Amino acid sequence: MTSLTQRLRELGLELPALTPTYGAYVPARRAGNLIYVAGQLPRKAGALMAAGPVPSACSPEQARAAARFCVINGIAAAASAAPSVDSIVGVVRVGAFVASDNGFTDQPKVADGASEMLLEIFGERGRHARAAVGVNVLPAGASLEIEFIFELAEK
Amino acid sequence: MTSLTQRLRELGLELPALTPTYGAYVPARRAGNLIYVAGQLPRKAGALMAAGPVPSACSPEQARAAARFCVINGIAAAASAAPSVDSIVGVVRVGAFVASDNGFTDQPKVADGASEMLLEIFGERGRHARAAVGVNVLPAGASLEIEFIFELAEK
Amino acid sequence: MTSLTQRLRELGLELPALTPTYGAYVPARRAGNLIYVAGQLPRKAGALMAAGPVPSACSPEQARAAARFCVINGIAAAASAAPSVDSIVGVVRVGAFVASDNGFTDQPKVADGASEMLLEIFGERGRHARAAVGVNVLPAGASLEIEFIFELAEK
Numbered sequence: 001m002t003s004l005t006q007r008l009r010e011l012g013l014e015l016p017a018l019t020p021t022y023g024a025y026v027p028a029r030r031a032g033n034l035i036y037v038a039g040q041l042p043r044k045a046g047a048l049m050a051a052g053p054v055p056s057a058c059s060p061e062q063a064r065a066a067a068r069f070c071v072i073n074g075i076a077a078a079a080s081a082a083p084s085v086d087s088i089v090g091v092v093r094v095g096a097f098v099a100s101d102n103g104f105t106d107q108p109k110v111a112d113g114a115s116e117m118l119l120e121i122f123g124e125r126g127r128h129a130r131a132a133v134g135v136n137v138l139p140a141g142a143s144l145e146i147e148f149i150f151e152l153a154e155k
Numbered sequence: 156m157t158s159l160t161q162r163l164r165e166l167g168l169e170l171p172a173l174t175p176t177y178g179a180y181v182p183a184r185r186a187g188n189l190i191y192v193a194g195q196l197p198r199k200a201g202a203l204m205a206a207g208p209v210p211s212a213c214s215p216e217q218a219r220a221a222a223r224f225c226v227i228n229g230i231a232a233a234a235s236a237a238p239s240v241d242s243i244v245g246v247v248r249v250g251a252f253v254a255s256d257n258g259f260t261d262q263p264k265v266a267d268g269a270s271e272m273l274l275e276i277f278g279e280r281g282r283h284a285r286a287a288v289g290v291n292v293l294p295a296g297a298s299l300e301i302e303f304i305f306e307l308a309e310k
Numbered sequence: 311m312t313s314l315t316q317r318l319r320e321l322g323l324e325l326p327a328l329t330p331t332y333g334a335y336v337p338a339r340r341a342g343n344l345i346y347v348a349g350q351l352p353r354k355a356g357a358l359m360a361a362g363p364v365p366s367a368c369s370p371e372q373a374r375a376a377a378r379f380c381v382i383n384g385i386a387a388a389a390s391a392a393p394s395v396d397s398i399v400g401v402v403r404v405g406a407f408v409a410s411d412n413g414f415t416d417q418p419k420v421a422d423g424a425s426e427m428l429l430e431i432f433g434e435r436g437r438h439a440r441a442a443v444g445v446n447v448l449p450a451g452a453s454l455e456i457e458f459i460f461e462l463a464e465k
Contacts, residue, residue: 031459093184097441112178116179129192130178134291134294135443137412138415266335290445306341
């Protein structure tokens with residue numbers, strides 16, 4: 001089986017350095033076989049890749065593309081609480097919050113940017129349950145925030 | 156002890172055929188003894204039973220009644236990831252998102268439509284923790300979206 | 311190791327009597343080693359300590375201070391489903407919903423009121439993953455609602 005490290009390399013993905021959280025919490029917390037990852041904003045090297053409500057300030061396509069940064073930041077966060085990067089083998093749940101104008105109802109299309117990337121990376125064990133909802137506003141004015149529960153390899 | 160299949164029959168409830176999800180995720184995902192179910196919209200045979208914000212577009216009573224479809228869809232989803240329908244024996248958590256006008260603060264009454272049905276079906280083990288919140292808009296313009304964590308029988 | 315009871319006493323904190331929930335759910339539900347706590351409003355002796363959206367109706371400072379009531383109510387709720395108060399030893403996840411005007415993007419500062427208190431109480435094992443988001447409206451018109459997953463001591 002391909003390890004996560006190998007798979008990320010194959011896909012040309014590199015885990016970013018872990019950035020500080022935005023408050024008195026940690027990027028990820030282990031409980032038994034699961035890693036709970038804090039809500040991730042679509043930041044790349046500190047810069048927000050999607051800001052403001054969809055679609056008035058950020059197009060659905062841009063928000064969907066930015067969801068991939070939530071995923072890669074989320075995996076980096078998970079690794080900080082896992083025995084090793086390669087012990088992360090699956091995804092249990094994704095919670096996606098999309099800053100939305102009142103008339104925008106395509107939150108699932110935005111969240112698919114994250115879900116498809118997780119499938120690409122983890123394959124069959126990347127298949128996850130998901131809740132995607134609209135909200136009026138998110139921290140730092142981000143267009144989306146995504147939280148994750150990852151699964152560790154059974155010992 | 157009454158099995159879930161029997162109990163649903165006693166209550167005159169039938170599990171709907173599983174509908175496709177709205178994106179690159181699965182209806183439910185097992186992790187250990189728990190089944191995480193994706194956010195369920197109040198659909199019946201494909202049609203949305205409650206649309207738009209409460210109360211301007213959908214009355215609280217209608218939203219509350221529609222919550223029962225989230226539950227029955229949620230149980231059908233859970234069954235897809237469980238060893239069998241009858242291995243589902245309890246409910247751990249319900250997360251209810253209610254599309255709400257800014258002045259609507261009775262989200263718990265809407266969510267009770269789901270919680271009461273879960274108690275009816277699962278009895279004592281149907282007692283669950285719950286978060287119910289308002290949001291400005293939901294996928295497909297639904298009035299509510301509910302996610303679940305179900306519990307499997309100990310082996 | 312200091313027990314939770316001792317630590318609360320040291321900090322001059324007293325667990326409130328458990329108030330009824332706002333619907334057909336329970337204050338907390340155990341699943342294995344975890345306690346899922348229902349969304350807690352910032353109530354003290356029944357009265358809401360922070361109402362309306364931040365910042366137009368409730369200042370960020372007031373909402374942040376009120377977050378501490380969500381924590382103490384959440385611990386009391388957790389105790390109701392735990393073998394004993396002192397069996398609660400850590401915090402896995404915090405989910406914070408902040409009723410927000412469209413322009414308010416400092417939800418993490420409000421949620422820090424809860425996170426910092428959890429660190430103060432539980433120390434190292436109080437370090438948790440967190441999702442903090444804005445929403446347009448919350449039950450009873452509260453300014454915030456916070457849910458928790460606590461961790462029990464391994465047997």
